[in-house]
Amino acid sequence: MVLHSFGPAENLVHESVPDPEPGPGQVRIAVKAAGVHLIETALRAGLSSGYMPPLPELPTIFGGEVAGRVDATGPGVDPGWIGLDVVTSGGQPGGYAELAVADVAAVHRLPDGLSHEAAVAMIVTGRTALEFLDVAALSAADVVLVTSAAGGIGRLVVQYARRLGARVIGAAGGPAKVAAVRELGADLAVDYDEPSWAEAVADRLGGRKVTAVLDGVGGDKARAAVGLLADGGRYVTIGNASKQDFAPDPRLVEERGLTVTNALLLLIGRPEQRPAYEARALAAAAEGTLVPAVQAFPLSEAAAAHAALESRRTTGKVVLVP
Structure with missing residues (x-):
């Protein structure tokens, strides 16, 4: 789902782009679930403020919250990662896609019994x-x-x-x-x-x-x-x-x-603490201590997901499923 110009949700366009290749220290993930964040709806509209990230260069693919299975590794990364189910909050270029890349240092293995959708709900929201x-x-x-x-x-x-x-x-x-x-x-x-x-x-x-x-x-x-x-x-x-x-x-x-x-x-102001909190959140969901709610949309309906989230018609975490 590509954004070519800032504006309403309908500006998210479903199209084919070249497959991303993992660079040094990166893995490529076959995406099973991608999270949608409220901040992304503001950025898509072209809005920004002091506490938000800067507006991206266009065209762009949103989606830093990604869960799926590693299908390729970049230079310097142990090929043993291939085939593992993982989740990350550092997808690059973005999770609104069938394939996304992420720094291996920001990747967590999925705890046993935790679904891709629940993992995406917990990696940032949790x-x-x-x-x-x-x-x-x-x-x-x-x-x-x-x-x-x-x-x-x-x-x-x-x-x-x-x-x-x-x-x-x-x-x-x-x-x-x-x-x-x-x-x-x-x-x-x-x-x-x-x-x-x-x-x-x-x-x-x-x-x-x-x-x-x-x-x-x-x-x-x-x-x-x-x-x-x-x-x-x-x-x-x-x-x-x-x-x-x-x-x-x-x-x-x-x-x-x-x-x-x-x-x-x-x-x-304390990003260095995020990996530990991410691990805690994933463990809590796997243990059933915290149970996230997920509202899933097909990847091709990302515009509908954005519109629903903006109008506060969603319950729980909004997730895109390729």
């Missing part, structure tokens, strides 16, 4: 969720409000917090997503597309307050979530799926002793 959770430093005593709780990261955060023993409120958009959050075991699942959702949460808590908001949405929904925080509570954000700017009022933060943390900025 890693990010674990990093996010480490920043949030939850405990069993917390009352946690998770926004975008039916999304790729949100689902894993809900599962983790429940296993920890915290009380979990999952907020998502629409009845189907709310039902999915309820099935994950959230103590309370609410539809934050309803105007009075925050009041409903406050009523159900019966005077108890939220101690931590883990937010990936931003905008008005984040503002309402922060309004539910107890004095001394913490707001940890990792994204802005709504594309609406939001930052808690500094005066409110000071008066109520709130802690505000932009986890995304922290995580960008």
Whole structure:
């Protein structure tokens, strides 16, 4: 799937290109699953900002999250890699293809029993969720409000917090997503597309307050979530799926002793920790400790996948399957 010009999802074109060849220190992967990331939809549209990667040179093939079977090795790479099932977050030129190359140093072997689709869901989304959770430093005593709780990261955060023993409120958009959050075991699942959702949460808590908001949405929904925080509570954000700017009022933060943390900025600053978190995420999925949700699209329908992700009509990790 090639992007020749920035713009709407339909600009992703399904076409044949020359097979990539692995260079020194690289392997080539016959792709079984490729992850789609929300940031890729912004880059495809030609948008960029301070925390995002620069716009790619065109034409380009997106898709850094790749799982499949090694079918060739480059110079200096042990040919024993050939035939192994692997996953990586460093596909080059990209995973939106039948073949992709990656640096062998960034490749993980798939744990036994883990599917290619689940591996792709965990290699970045799972890693990010674990990093996010480490920043949030939850405990069993917390009352946690998770926004975008039916999304790729949100689902894993809900599962983790429940296993920890915290009380979990999952907020998502629409009845189907709310039902999915309820099935994950959230103590309370609410539809934050309803105007009075925050009041409903406050009523159900019966005077108890939220101690931590883990937010990936931003905008008005984040503002309402922060309004539910107890004095001394913490707001940890990792994204802005709504594309609406939001930052808690500094005066409110000071008066109520709130802690505000932009986890995304922290995580960008420590890339050396990513391989260890990737391994942890893959192991957790293989053990069944964290179970990712996958919504698969055929590779040729990458444009539909982008459109669905942008309009927040997806549940879990969006994956392309050649």
